[in-house]
Amino acid sequence: MKIASMMVALGGLLAFGLADVAEAKYCGAARYRCCPTEACAPAGDYCAAKACPTTCYQTVQETVWDTKQYQCCRTVYDQVTCQVPVTCTRTIRETCYREECYTVCKPVYQTCYREVTCTIKKPVYQTCYRDVTCTIKKPVYQTCYRDVCYTKCRPVFQTCYRDVTCTVKKPVCETHYRQVCCTTYRTETETCYRDVCYTVCKPVTTYKTVEECTGEWVTETYQIPGKMVQKCVQDPGTWEWDPCACKCVYRPGCARMVCEQCPPTTCCKRTWVPRKVCKQVPCTTYVRETQTCKQPYTVCRRVPVQSVKQVPYTCVRWEKECVTKRVPYTTCSMVRETCTKRVPYTTCSWTTECITKRVPYTTCSWTTECITKRVPYTTCSMTREVKTRQVPYTTCRQVCETKMVTKTSCVPRKVVETKTVCVPRTVCRRVPVTACAAVDPSCAVPAATAQAPCSTCTK
Template identity: 60%
Template sequence: MKHAFWISVAAGLFLVACDGTTAEAGYCGAANYSCCPTSCCAPSGDYCAAKSNCCTCYKQVREVKWEKEQYTCCKTVYDTVCEKVPVQCTRNVYETRYRDCCYTVCKPVYKTCYRDVCCTVRRPVYKTCYRDVCCKVCKPVYNTCYRDVCYTVCKPVYKTCYRDCCYTVCKPVYKTCYRDVCCTTYKRVCETKYRDCCYTVCKPVTETKTIDVCCGEWKTVTEHCPGPVVCKCVCDPGTWETNCCGCCIYKPGCCRMVKQQCPGTTICRKVWCPKTVKKTVCCTRYVTETKHRRVPYTCVKCIPCTTTKKVPYTTCSYVRECKTRRVPYTTCTMVRQCCHKKVPYRTCRMVTECVTRKVPYTTCTYKCETITKKVPYTTCQHVTQTCTRKVPYCVCKQVCETKYVTRRKCVPRQVQVTCTRCVPRVTCKMVPVQVCCPADPGCCAPSDCAAPQTCCESK
């Protein structure tokens, strides 16, 4: 079947090339088709497919690339500004004044007097005397002596020696290699979106309300305070007596303590009487109000891109190497040595000694003598006295004044902001395309398919 196909193709090409009009020329020297075998006349495929011709064309392709571009836009920024607003208000001012007030005081006047009193007193007279006392005392007497002591001491003797020591050293050998590593990088794409934002505005509201104000007045109150109770020494009257010699001797009376109350005082004092008064006051309060606005924001997306790069890495291998070194070591031997030293010791003996000392003693004798002493006594006399004092009282008056209240408000302003956006850029490039044209009567020649634009593509 394969050979029949190529035979039919070759026959077709030969018939196209020849221009003979005779039957012999049309049938390649044969008079008719009866001389051809039946297998050669069988259909052997598509003739147009056998005549197809493939060629390479170039086609213009558009490619879109995104580039970053910076642009300037205006953004609204709200600043909070504090301003002082004057407010008229009234306040109470209290003033203290003084007025003269007269009052009467009974003032006691005390006077101390003295009287002479004679009395007999026995006064002790002390005298210090001494007597000799003999006693025996044992007194210790110490003496220091020395004795020889023999002892043995071990003295160390050190000697330094050396020995050879072998040790192994591992020496590192480094080698740099490379391996392929796939890494992912991200490309940023900016996108502007909007969201609803709520903000609060404070709105002032003025109201009038009634408040209670505490005030009052001063009233004068008179009080009587009783005097204190005082202990007073009172002596009874004395008597005159005659002694055995016929002399008159005054014998004083007995003294006793008597409680006596002093006169009281009258006190005038001020008492504050409070009272409540209703007053109308203007107050300002702030009411919050919620508003909405659209706020732009930039959303950034990252697009992954995979790249391959060579990453160096270092390998380390160790090579063993044997070395020798001299190691010092110390030997110690003990040598005995005999030494002598003197050891002190102490002896004690008691010596009896007779000591005489003076021992003091005190004698007491009483001596009678007459003395005169002054005995005090107090007399009281009340004196009436008029005094004047300043009494304070309070006066209330209202004063109008201006206060400044700090209020906040938002002030908008425009600020230039630099933003980044992606701009598309179209580039054209020629791409090779494989085009195949079938050989039919409606198609153009095979030589025309090698052109950049073929007839089949235009068709």
């Protein structure tokens, strides 16, 4: 009984003393029954787990390409064309002439005359006339007239009338009206505005200080003393009584030479006094500025307008009507008529007439005549003659002349170019990595695994 009570007391002390240890061991809970039911559910075999997921950070190096500009010099060859004088020799062919003498035989023809006497017969023609009498018949024409009777038929036309009754259709026009809807278009004008951008040059005035060398002319006045001049000075005279003339006589004073200085001369002299002045010089530059303005434009649109108008139309109907009209007709009858006309005819009668006429005839008689005539004949004699002729020959001479030849040369020049290259640069950054650590199957305590660090994590 006593042992049982002691065991109960010892159990209570142990329970009381280990309360703090249990509190720390079970995350502040005094016992397992304080945990929620979901936390106490079986989690399976811990040793069967293959890996533990852990988030670590790993440093990764990346290559970044930066754009870099640099300037380099490049040799560019320009083609320059210039005119270069070149001296060359040219052969000129000239045609010259020299005189050459040669002998020719020239025939000389001469006409001579000799007298020849001969007898010739010369015919002598003479025209004579004889009277011839002959009888001729001459026709005499005469126009006569005779009366001829003939019969002709003359038509006689007569207009008669007969009554004809006929039925005619007479059109009767009636005008009716119908309403027609028509669409007309009215033009409406509307003024709209659009934004138009235009560029103006706006003057911008800036001032800069410029040091300017200037000066002024200063007028200085100075005096030049006058010259020393000798002049004759006469003392004032006196009036004295002359008893001989019983009057006062003027006695002039004594004359003496006195040195006197002329008045000074005033002269002006201009002197340039330089000085530096700082002044503000306005510099006006024009800056382009884009402005916007409202530009009006007109928009025309056609608006349909519905209207009703009365359109006339004509209907034609035919009415029958009996009409009697007189129709003219023409009758023709032939009437015989006897007429007389005068017919001309010509009669011919022959008249005998004796005429005398003179008939010319020619007689020929021969006359003997002795004549002397000069007969020309030609004689030929050869004469030697010396003639001169121009014989051409060709000479060559060299002529120096200067020609302008176009010469092309390449002139080098340096051109500065700006090139862009890509330069690699290494950048380090931290990347989150999820790694799994392998678990030893022999582990039985989860706490040991929780305290051990992950061997695959890279810090």
